[in-house]
Amino acid sequence: GAVVSQHPSWVICKSGTSVKIECRSLDFQATTMFWYRQFPKQSLMLMATSNEGSKATYEQGVEKDKFLINHASLTLSTLTVTSAHPEDSSFYICSASPSWDSTYEQYFGPGTRLTVT
């Protein structure tokens, strides 16, 4: 149980276009999901906390108008990278916490590799 999926697993897009990444909790409901970004040979950096039915909370330095997060249901959160540029190329990872889990454990998706040309 507690499986999180991401789609797509990898995507290549042209500079200036927008890309949407989906994060789904397959066998549980998740009130809260998290979005991370990881550049090559670096650690994961939290971008934002996504709460179902409310606005996301962004970490300092993350542009909320560029990285649009929507958490419209208890099993789906989306991250849209708007007007992507080559410096947005990165590995994007989501995690989700089951609503029923009192330890608030986070389960991670497999990640989405974005390349902007």
Add this chain to the structure above:
Amino acid sequence: DAKTTQPTSMDCAEGRAANLPCNHSTISGNEYVYWYRQIHSQGPQYIIHGLKNNETNEMASLIITEDRKSSTLILPHATLRDTAVYYCIVRANTGFQKLVFGTGTRLLVSP
């Protein structure tokens, strides 16, 4: 900023125990110690967590010092598939707290 300190890298021979240390000298009373690992180009995988008692599961053992200022993750019989970056994270279990990843320890298991 991450509240833990880990060695940058470690080597281990296949079949031997891998002991990964972590310092968390500023840990608060309500914070747990979590361990995750990340195999190349994959999402992090939960390993184990504990508060103050030693913990063991099918993947690993977690030894926390009595003063809780440091801990050691033990992989009893390392395999080549255990090659990964291991992250030690401290986090309270009150509400949906975010995980702050440090630089982790890159463990290389060799034949």
